[in-house]
Amino acid sequence: MPELPEVETIRRTLEASILGMRVASVVQNRADVLRSHDDTASNATQADALLRRGTIASTHRHGKELALIAEDGRCLCIHLGMSGQVRILESQRDLRVLSHVHVVWKLTRGTETRWLAFRDVRRFGGLWGLPSRDVASAERWSRLGPDALGVRASVLKQAGKASIRAVKAMLLDQRVLAGVGNIYADEALFRAGIDPRRPCDTIRPKEWTTLAAAIRTTLVNAVRQRGSTLRDYADSNGVAGAAQLSHAVYGRAGEPCRTCGLALTGIRLAQRSTVFCSACQR
DNA sequence: CGGTACGCCTGAAGGC
């Protein structure tokens, strides 16, 4: 569900409420949401993986991956998959109205108490513990390309120059670029005026530059609007985003292009629903 | 190796 703008919004709202809070206790309702980075992780490592103690000192995001980092450097890495949510609750009673809550942390600071909940209906998401703050070297994170929020054209050019696959498929490849998902791939390609089906090796240098700028602008605008709420995305306070209101193409197949008025085209590309304007995107 | 197809889960929406 969440792409870079949604994960960044969650990170920012989390920072505002949990930095400096100490983990008092953890309740885990489902064992399978806690994953291991590799098969050699010992039981002791796993037991500590959920950040059962310590104070939350900082947060970090790369692409769609999120991490909470404790003062001693241990990390909790969070991936939200399609339906994952992280929520902050001021009262334990507020938990009762939430379904599919898999892990709950009780956080304290002086007389303050808050609850941090990880929930995920479809369970495509998960949690990973790390013994050090060096999240970039975690196996899961080390495979990621540069963060899409500041993508340079050279990254796209390099990855695309010898590739015959559709440009949209490349944008969705987290090894090339981290953070773009199905919504913002379509939106960025519309902004750049590029047909999502174009083979990468037909894209000219100037177009890569345009596309890189379009990705940055699309994502920055979406972060400013606190992400897109289509179905169930919400920030850590449960507040919906507003970026869906300004989508130019995503979810608008058959509706008029806001630039030229032609009906937008909907296709399947790389097993993902794809919408574009056949006049504005070439 | 590059690229594509499928499966993992649940729930909402639409067709009949």
Next chain:
DNA sequence: TGCCTTCAGGCGTACC
């Protein structure tokens, strides 16, 4: 009303 199919913002794996 209810049953069935399809689809959904992600990603890992198997396979060509």
